[in-house]
Amino acid sequence: MKLPKAPPTQGSLIAEVSPPRLIQILHEGPEWARHDALHLHWDELRFKTPPEGYSHAEWWLGLKLARKASLREVPLRDKEGHPFEFSVPDSLNELVHQIDRELGDRFGLTDGKVTAQDKRVYVANSIIQESITSSQLEGAVTTREVAKKMIQTGRQPRDKSERMILNNYQTMSRIREVLDRELTPGLILELHRIATEGTLEREETSGRLRLPDEVVEVSDAYGEVFHSPPPATELPARIQALCDFANGRNTDTFIHPIVRAIIVHFALAYDHPFVDGNGRTARALFYWCMLRQKYPLFEYISISQFLLKAPGQYYRAFLHTETDDNDLTYFLLHQAGVIKAAVGELKAYIAQRADEQLQTNRMLRGSDRLNLRQQAVIGHALRNPDNVYDIRIHQSSQRISYQTAHDDLVGLVKLGLLIMQKRGRKFQFLVPGDLPDRL
Numbered sequence: 001m002k003l004p005k006a007p008p009t010q011g012s013l014i015a016e017v018s019p020p021r022l023i024q025i026l027h028e029g030p031e032w033a034r035h036d037a038l039h040l041h042w043d044e045l046r047f048k049t050p051p052e053g054y055s056h057a058e059w060w061l062g063l064k065l066a067r068k069a070s071l072r073e074v075p076l077r078d079k080e081g082h083p084f085e086f087s088v089p090d091s092l093n094e095l096v097h098q099i100d101r102e103l104g105d106r107f108g109l110t111d112g113k114v115t116a117q118d119k120r121v122y123v124a125n126s127i128i129q130e131s132i133t134s135s136q137l138e139g140a141v142t143t144r145e146v147a148k149k150m151i152q153t154g155r156q157p158r159d160k161s162e163r164m165i166l167n168n169y170q171t172m173s174r175i176r177e178v179l180d181r182e183l184t185p186g187l188i189l190e191l192h193r194i195a196t197e198g199t200l201e202r203e204e205t206s207g208r209l210r211l212p213d214e215v216v217e218v219s220d221a222y223g224e225v226f227h228s229p230p231p232a233t234e235l236p237a238r239i240q241a242l243c244d245f246a247n248g249r250n251t252d253t254f255i256h257p258i259v260r261a262i263i264v265h266f267a268l269a270y271d272h273p274f275v276d277g278n279g280r281t282a283r284a285l286f287y288w289c290m291l292r293q294k295y296p297l298f299e300y301i302s303i304s305q306f307l308l309k310a311p312g313q314y315y316r317a318f319l320h321t322e323t324d325d326n327d328l329t330y331f332l333l334h335q336a337g338v339i340k341a342a343v344g345e346l347k348a349y350i351a352q353r354a355d356e357q358l359q360t361n362r363m364l365r366g367s368d369r370l371n372l373r374q375q376a377v378i379g380h381a382l383r384n385p386d387n388v389y390d391i392r393i394h395q396s397s398q399r400i401s402y403q404t405a406h407d408d409l410v411g412l413v414k415l416g417l418l419i420m421q422k423r424g425r426k427f428q429f430l431v432p433g434d435l436p437d438r439l
Helices: 010-015 019-034 056-070 090-108 116-137 144-153 160-177 185-196 232-246 257-271 278-292 296-300 304-309 311-323 329-363 372-383 391-398 402-414
Strands: 072-077 083-086 225-227 419-423 426-430
Touching: 010 056, 019 056, 072 232, 072 257, 083 257, 090 257, 090 329, 116 144, 116 160, 116 278, 116 304, 144 160, 144 391, 160 185, 160 278, 185 232, 185 278, 225 311, 232 257, 232 278, 257 278, 257 311, 257 329, 278 296, 296 329, 304 311, 304 329, 311 329, 329 372, 372 391, 372 402, 391 402, 402 419, 402 426
Parallel strands: none
Antiparallel strands: 072 083, 419 426
C-alpha cells in the first residue's frame, strides 16, 4: 500500500486565487460538498473530473472550506496537540440511520422466530469468527476450520497463530463480563494482556504501555513508515483522555454511540500505546463500546471478517484522516460501511436459520423424543450430510456440560439418527445416508 499523497494546504490554495475567484469557490463549495457522498481525499479526488470551469486545486479548496464549516472537535488530540474533528455528511447520517433501524428490527431474535439454542450457537460462532479474522489481520496464519475446532474442543494452541486466535477469543469473552464497568486504563491493560499473552517477542511487554526507549512505528515490509505514534511519555494522559471520551465524560454535545465507538477504535490505534497488539486491542474496545452503549446484537456480529477482505481500505482510512488535518470523517464512513455489511450478514443468516428451522420443524412435527439441541443437530445434519459430530464440539457450540452433550449425541444414536464409531480414544458421530427416511 502506498502512502496517500498529502493535500495542498488551505493557505497555499487561497494565496493562489484572486478574491473574485475565491468568492465563486465559496459559493460553489457547499453544493460540491453536498454531492461528495464518498468524502473523497485529495489522493483520490485529484484523479476525478472536477466541476466544469474549475481546477482540481479549486475544487479541493471549495470542499475543504465547506467541510470546515460543519466540523466538530472531539477532546482527543494528535501528537502535535491539534484536535481531531469530524463531520456528519448525509452519507454518514444515512449509514448510521440504516444501522440503527436494522438493529432495532432484531431480525426475529426476540419474537421466537429463532430458538434460544440458535442464539447461543450464533453468539459462540460470532466470537470465534471475530477472534480468527482479527488475528489474521495481525498476521496469524491458519485455516478457519482448524482454529474453530481448537476453540470448540478446548485443545491447546500449537503455534503462535493459534495462540493469537485463542487469546482473541478469551478477550472477546472477557469484554462481555465487564460491560458493567466504565473503561479505565487498567481495563485496557487487562484486555491487552489477555489478547497478547504468549504471542510477543518480549513477554514482559504484554499488558503494559510501551516505554520511552521502545520505538514503535507502523511501516510496510520495505521500511516505508506510515505512522509514528505519540511519544511514550504522553501515553498515560492520552489513555485517560480516551477513557473519559469512551465513558462520555468530556463532551458537552451529543455524539452518536456508533460514531463514539468508531472514534475510540481510531484513537487507540493512533496512540499505538503498546509494543504490539494495538489493532487487536483497538477492535476489542470498539466491541466494548458498542455493547456498553446498549447495542446487544453486537454479540452476534463480526466486523474483522470484512476488514480482512479489504485490509488496504481499512489502513487507508486511518491514513486519510491523519494526512488531512485530522478529519475523522474518512474513518467514520469506512467503519460505518463495514458495520452495515456485518449487520446485513446477520440479517441474512437469521432469515436463513428461521427458514431452516421451519423446514426441520415440519420434518420433526409430532416428535416429542428430541430436545431442541438434538433438533438443531439433526437440522444441521440434513444440510451437511458429510459432517462428523464430536461431543466436545457439541458441548462448546451449545454451551452445555460434557455429560449433557454426550447424552444428546448418544440419544440420537439410540434413535438411529446418527452412527457412532470410535476413532482412537474418541467417539465420532456420523450422518447416515438415509437420514431423511429414518426421520
